[in-house]
Amino acid sequence: MFFTDAVFLFYFFPAAMVAHRLALGRYCGGTFSAPARIVLFLATLVFYGWSHHWWLLPFLGSVLLDYAWATMLLRSRTPQLRRALVSLSVLQNLALLAYFKYSSSIALPVGISFYTFESLSFVIDVYRGKIKELGFSSFLGFIGMFPRFVAGPITRYSDIARQFQNYGGMELEKGLTLFFRGLFLKVVFADHFAIFTPYAFEPLLAQSRLAVCVGVSAYAMQIYFDFSGYSLMAIGLGQCLGFSFPGNFDRPYLATSLTDYWRRWHQSLSFWLRDYVYISLGGNRHGRVRTAVNVFITMLLGGMWHGPGWTFIAWGCWHGLFLCLEKFAPGGVFKGGMTSRIKVLGVAWLGWVLFRANTLRQAAGIYNVLLFGGSVSLQPELLKGHVVGLLAAAAGIIYCFFMENCFASSRAFAAVLGFVALIFLFSSQQIQFIYFRF
Numbered sequence: 001m002f003f004t005d006a007v008f009l010f011y012f013f014p015a016a017m018v019a020h021r022l023a024l025g026r027y028c029g030g031t032f033s034a035p036a037r038i039v040l041f042l043a044t045l046v047f048y049g050w051s052h053h054w055w056l057l058p059f060l061g062s063v064l065l066d067y068a069w070a071t072m073l074l075r076s077r078t079p080q081l082r083r084a085l086v087s088l089s090v091l092q093n094l095a096l097l098a099y100f101k102y103s104s105s106i107a108l109p110v111g112i113s114f115y116t117f118e119s120l121s122f123v124i125d126v127y128r129g130k131i132k133e134l135g136f137s138s139f140l141g142f143i144g145m146f147p148r149f150v151a152g153p154i155t156r157y158s159d160i161a162r163q164f165q166n167y168g169g170m171e172l173e174k175g176l177t178l179f180f181r182g183l184f185l186k187v188v189f190a191d192h193f194a195i196f197t198p199y200a201f202e203p204l205l206a207q208s209r210l211a212v213c214v215g216v217s218a219y220a221m222q223i224y225f226d227f228s229g230y231s232l233m234a235i236g237l238g239q240c241l242g243f244s245f246p247g248n249f250d251r252p253y254l255a256t257s258l259t260d261y262w263r264r265w266h267q268s269l270s271f272w273l274r275d276y277v278y279i280s281l282g283g284n285r286h287g288r289v290r291t292a293v294n295v296f297i298t299m300l301l302g303g304m305w306h307g308p309g310w311t312f313i314a315w316g317c318w319h320g321l322f323l324c325l326e327k328f329a330p331g332g333v334f335k336g337g338m339t340s341r342i343k344v345l346g347v348a349w350l351g352w353v354l355f356r357a358n359t360l361r362q363a364a365g366i367y368n369v370l371l372f373g374g375s376v377s378l379q380p381e382l383l384k385g386h387v388v389g390l391l392a393a394a395a396g397i398i399y400c401f402f403m404e405n406c407f408a409s410s411r412a413f414a415a416v417l418g419f420v421a422l423i424f425l426f427s428s429q430q431i432q433f434i435y436f437r438f
Contacts, residue, residue: 001050002150003233004187004430012050013237016043016146020241021170032167032242037141040241044144048111055109062096063143065089066119067136070126074134086127093120102308111150113305113438117272119143122157124276130158138164147237151230151435153248153268163243175239177411180418182232187424189399190225191431192392193218200366201356209373212366219356220349221396224253226434227266246271251404253348256340258319258326261348269305273298288328295327296320306355306438311363315354322347 001008023039024032049056069089076082093116100108122139125131142160200215231248238245246268255261262270281294296317303316350367357363 001047002433002436003230003237004183004425004433006426007050008047012047016047017170017172017240019043024170030167032141032164034135034137037137037164040146041140041144044146044149047146048149052107052109055111058096058100058109058112059115062093062116063119063139065092066123067134067139070123070131070139071134073123073126074131082127086123089120089123093117097305098308108437110436114152114154115143115149117154117269117305118157121154121272121276125157131161145238145241145243147241147243148234148245151227151234151433151438153231153234153245154272155245155268159246160243167242170242171239173411175236175241176418177414178236178239179233180236180414180421182229182234182236183425184417184421185225185229185232186433187421187428187430188392189396190222190229191424191428192389193222193225193396194431195386195389196393197222197356200353201358201362203362203365207369207373209369212369212373216349216353216366216370218393220253220352221393221400223352223355223434224249224400225396230433230435251400253345253400254341255344258322258344258347261344262319262323265348269302273302277301292324292328295323299323309358310360311354311357314360314363315351318351318354319347 001012003009019039020036020043023036045056048059066089069085069092073082073085076085097113097116100106100112122131122142126134138161139157141164142155142157145155145160148155196218197215199211200213200219228249235245235247248267250264250267252261252264255264278294278298281297282290283294284291297320299320300313300316303312303314303319306312306315353366354360354363357366
């Protein structure tokens, strides 16, 4: 079950809101009760297991085992035993991810990369002493929160536990404003940019430099609107329930450096990698060479998190290399201002070739056309029948670079966007969210 499914929009979500409100009882502010946390967790089991019941098995097994590790960690006083317990949790979670991501005979359960990282961060925070008390219902409410369950934003236990203790109540109007805005970004912008992505990634269409440029640019815009739209929908649904999730995007294509870009793009993953990988490796505390190695390893692991293919590994290495050049190359690479923004955009968009290509050979072929492709024309017949797509793409570019903060909190504007989005949603073929593959 996904956010754009009719069964979610018209049946599950209304029923979940009613059950949530009933579980709150005579709520007048204060603590989010244990019964309400259990109801939320049960709703997530229905949401997640709706179409694939077996997805519940690795989820329940993994998170319950992590709770057991955390409980033993909290009771243990021996440093050696504590290190052994947290190491077992790390190995368990990485083994689970590796098994499903690298197995060709078993379909990857949607959301496994996200809930695994959340559960793992919970255990690590107990080990680091950031979590002093455990409550089983609190853990279930944290790990089983359907709005962010499938593709984030990746959230920390301490953030949600704090909101359990200082619960502010449901915010339906504010939440639906964000939800409909995100739905519009997905079905109007992202899905129409998807029309032009094959110009770079389908061999029969990728015949000229201009066609490939259009295709690569379209994919860069598609993945941005697809994932930022999903994130807004998830954050909005969280606010409907009364919870605040961290943001995931902050106009990344306007970044003035690659470091700035990664502070703006998929923020919840970027900050997770910083806090649990980069800092654990030593961060910038051991000299320039060690810092560069730590940056590169962190980005490499970030690429591998997305998938087992060599293209994802190459994508992680691509960003790791340019981050190291930015930090340590004489004179730097990005100096700020418009020129720097164009350079960052070039690095990010060329990196998407590796991310989207099926093989390294295909990526090399696309780069070859970009560099040495003779023709710069675009066959007119490729654009026939895509008037709506062209208009939507043009509007998306204007929105992304000039108007993203306009009407951000306007409820009337969000209602109009939601109405338009629903028309597009049920009058055209749905395209699955890109990050559901990870």
